[in-house]
Amino acid sequence: MNLYSQKNMGIKGLVESGYLNSIPPEYVFPSNLNDLEVEEVPTVDFSQLTAGTPDERSKAIQVIGKACREWGFFMVINHSMPRRLMDEMLNVGERFFDLAEEEKQDHAGKELFDPIRCGTGFNNGLGNVFLWRDYLKVHVHPHFHAPHKPADFRETSEEYCKKARDVAEELLKGISKSLGQEENYIHKKMDVESGSQLLVMNLYPPCPRPELVMGMPPHSDHGILTLLMQNDVCGLQILHNGKWVPVNPPPYSFLVNTGDHMEILTNGRYESVVHQVVVNSNATRMTIATGHGPPLGAIISPAAELVDSENHPPKYQGMKYRDYIELQQTNQLEGKSCLDRVRI
Numbered sequence: 001m002n003l004y005s006q007k008n009m010g011i012k013g014l015v016e017s018g019y020l021n022s023i024p025p026e027y028v029f030p031s032n033l034n035d036l037e038v039e040e041v042p043t044v045d046f047s048q049l050t051a052g053t054p055d056e057r058s059k060a061i062q063v064i065g066k067a068c069r070e071w072g073f074f075m076v077i078n079h080s081m082p083r084r085l086m087d088e089m090l091n092v093g094e095r096f097f098d099l100a101e102e103e104k105q106d107h108a109g110k111e112l113f114d115p116i117r118c119g120t121g122f123n124n125g126l127g128n129v130f131l132w133r134d135y136l137k138v139h140v141h142p143h144f145h146a147p148h149k150p151a152d153f154r155e156t157s158e159e160y161c162k163k164a165r166d167v168a169e170e171l172l173k174g175i176s177k178s179l180g181q182e183e184n185y186i187h188k189k190m191d192v193e194s195g196s197q198l199l200v201m202n203l204y205p206p207c208p209r210p211e212l213v214m215g216m217p218p219h220s221d222h223g224i225l226t227l228l229m230q231n232d233v234c235g236l237q238i239l240h241n242g243k244w245v246p247v248n249p250p251p252y253s254f255l256v257n258t259g260d261h262m263e264i265l266t267n268g269r270y271e272s273v274v275h276q277v278v279v280n281s282n283a284t285r286m287t288i289a290t291g292h293g294p295p296l297g298a299i300i301s302p303a304a305e306l307v308d309s310e311n312h313p314p315k316y317q318g319m320k321y322r323d324y325i326e327l328q329q330t331n332q333l334e335g336k337s338c339l340d341r342v343r344i
C-alpha cells in the first residue's frame with residue numbers, strides 16, 4: 001500500500017484493513033515520554049460559579065484565576081451541558097467515522113477555511129511524520145455547518161455547540177472577573193458574540209506499538225478557550241513545569257484550556273499551554289473539542305487595561321486571527337512556535 005492510499009483511508013481505515021503488520025515508518029514519532037509526572041489538574045465547580053452564594057462564586061473565580069495562572073488547564077464539573085447530549089454527540093461522532101470512505105470523502109482534503117473538513121492527521125503534508133489520528137473539523141459559528149451524514153448529525157451538533165458556547169461564555173465571565181475586570185470584559189474585547197467556534201472530532205484508533213507513534217504532537221491551541229470531552233479512554237498530556245502530566249478527567253466533565261489568543265489579550269498573564277495526545281494498544285479514543293475564538297477578521301492585541309508601559313509593556317503584536325490560524329496550520333505544529341512569531 002502506498003502513502004497516497006494510506007492518506008485517503010485514514011488511520012482508522014488502515015488499522016481495520018488488516019494490512020498493518022508493523023508500524024509504517026512515516027508514523028514513527030520521536031519519543032518524548034521520559035518525563036511523566038502524576039499531578040492533579042485543578043477542578044472548577046461550574047454550578048458554584050454560576051449559581052452559588054456570593055462566597056462560593058468568589059471562591060470559584062479564585063480557583064479559575066489560579067488555574068489559568070499556574071496551569072492554563074482546568075477540569076469543569078457540574079456544568080450545564082446535559083449528559084444525554086454528551087453521549088449523543090460521542091455516538092453521532094462514532095457513526096460519522098464509521099461511514100464508508102467514499103461518504104467521508106465528500107468532505108475530505110479541502111481548503112483550510114472550508115466549513116467542513118475531515119481527514120487524517122498527517123502533519124499538514126509538511127513534516128514527514130503522520131499522526132495516529134483521524135479528524136473532522138466543522139465551523140459552527142457565526143454560521144452553523146454540519147455534514148449531511150449521519151442524518152442526525154446536524155440536530156445533535158447544533159444543540160451541543162450552542163450549549164458549549166453557553167458554558168464557554170460563563171467561564172469567560174469567571175476569567176474576566178479573575179483578571180479584576182467586569183464579567184463581560186473578554187466577551188467585549190474579543191467580540192465573542194460574532195466570534196468563531198470550531199467543532200473538532202478526533203479519533204485515535206488503537207495502535208499495536210503506541211510508544212512509536214503520536215496522536216497529536218505538542219502544540220498550543222490558537223483561540224481563546226477550548227472545551228474538550230472524551231469517551232472513557234485517556235491520552236491527553238499537559239506540559240506543566242517541564243514535565244508531561246497525563247490527564248484523567250472524571251466522566252462527563254469538560255477539560256478546558258486557554259489558547260494563544262487568551263495569552264495575547266492578557267499580555268501573557270494567562271498563557272496558553274502545550275499539550276499532546278498519546279495513543280494506546282487496546283481501545284479507540286474519541287474526543288470532541290469546541291474551540292472558541294474571536295471573529296476570523298479580528299486583530300487581537302494585548303488589552304490596554306492589562307498593559308502598563310513600565311512594568312508590563314505589550315509583549316505581542318496583533319495579527320488577524322484568520323492569518324494566525326493559517327500560519328499555525330500550514331507550518332509544522334511545534335509547541336508554541338506560532339505564538340513566537342507575534343512576540344515582540
Ligand SMILES: O=C(O)CCC(=O)C(=O)O
Nearest residue numbers: 200202221236277287289
Ligand atoms: O484529543 C485530545 O485529547 C486533544 C485534542 C487537541 O488538543 C486539539 O484538538 O487541539
Ligand SMILES: [Fe+2]
Nearest residue numbers: 219220221275
Ligand atoms: Fe489542542
